[in-house]
Amino acid sequence: MVLKNLIGTAVFVALMFTFSAFVYKNKTVESHPKTPVEYKGFAVLELFTSEGCSSCPPADQLMGEIEKQYKDQPVYILAYHVDYWNNLGWKDKFSSVENSQRQQYYSKTLSSQVYTPQLVVNGKKEFVGSDRNSIENAIETALLNSKNIPIHLSAKISGKEINVNYKSEEKNSQNKLLITLVEKKSSTNVQKGENEGRHLQHWQIVHQQNQISLKNSSEGIMSFRLPENFNTNDWDIIGMVQNVKTGEILGSAKAF
Incomplete structure (x- = not known):
């Protein structure tokens, strides 16, 4: 009987100790609330994709999820549909030779292969476009560490054009x-x-891109042709400053 009582007392004491530790742990967590992270940088994600590539849909889907996940942060996504898949059974209506040339440019600055889906972050790092962990880690690093050169953009529709003021x-x-x-x-x-x-499904599809030299002037006006059935709610205008030699993106902003 004595042994039974001793065992019961030991179990009770152990349970009380566990409960006390649980309460103390919770109080400790509550007394040190997690403060929100203040991001000072930016992240430009450039995806090279194609409707003719069976490996690309997961990467396209991931861009939609990241767009939603970081909607309140300076994360800018551009999906370039390349044209070199067009002779393999299906022509991608969003593709262009300019998009393929953009990827070729990165193959030189990053010493990387040309493949789809490929994703480049701030012109400095490249990953398989469906590699969520690597991409999210790169985004967080860029948001915390990159310095954003200020860019001022405003857009106005005039006739069959979109005029963009930049500075x-x-x-x-x-x-x-x-x-x-x-x-x-x-x-x-x-x-x-x-x-x-x-x-x-596709997100953040690149339709037109203009490159402007900043050598002689850092402000001005450039124009895009107005797409059919244009609605400002369905489009973005994204600007970024890039070092042509290294490929590094030094600043970015959005007009719409």
Whole structure:
């Protein structure tokens, strides 16, 4: 009987100790609330993708999720649909030779292969476009550490054009200002090729991109042709300053 009482007392004491430790731990956490992170940098994500590539839909989907996840942060996504898949069964209506040339440029500055889906962050690091962990880590690092050269953009529709007023404090002759017209979301029913029969969703699709030298002037006006059925709610205008030699993006901003 004595042994039984001793065992019961020991169990009770152990339970009380566990409960006390639990309460103390919770009080400690509550007394040190987590403060929100203040981001001073930015992250530009450039995805090279194609409707003809069966590995690309997961990367496209991830861009939609990241767009939603970081909607209140300076994270800018540009999806470049390349044209070198067009002869393999399906022509991507969003593709262009300029987008493919943009990827070739990065293959030189980053000493990387050309493949899809490929994603480049701030012109400095490249990953497989569906590698969520690497991409999110790169975004957090960029938001905390990158310095954002100020860019001022404003846009106005005039006739069949979109006129963009730009101004930057950067005047380095090796840097250019890239201003891009981006469609926020669209989709395609693919009828041939590797993705035959699939309904593909796309986010932040690059339609037009102009490069402006900052050597002689850091402010001015440039124009885009107005897309069919244009609605300001469905489009973004994104500007970024890039060092032409290294490929590093030094600042970014959005007009719409």
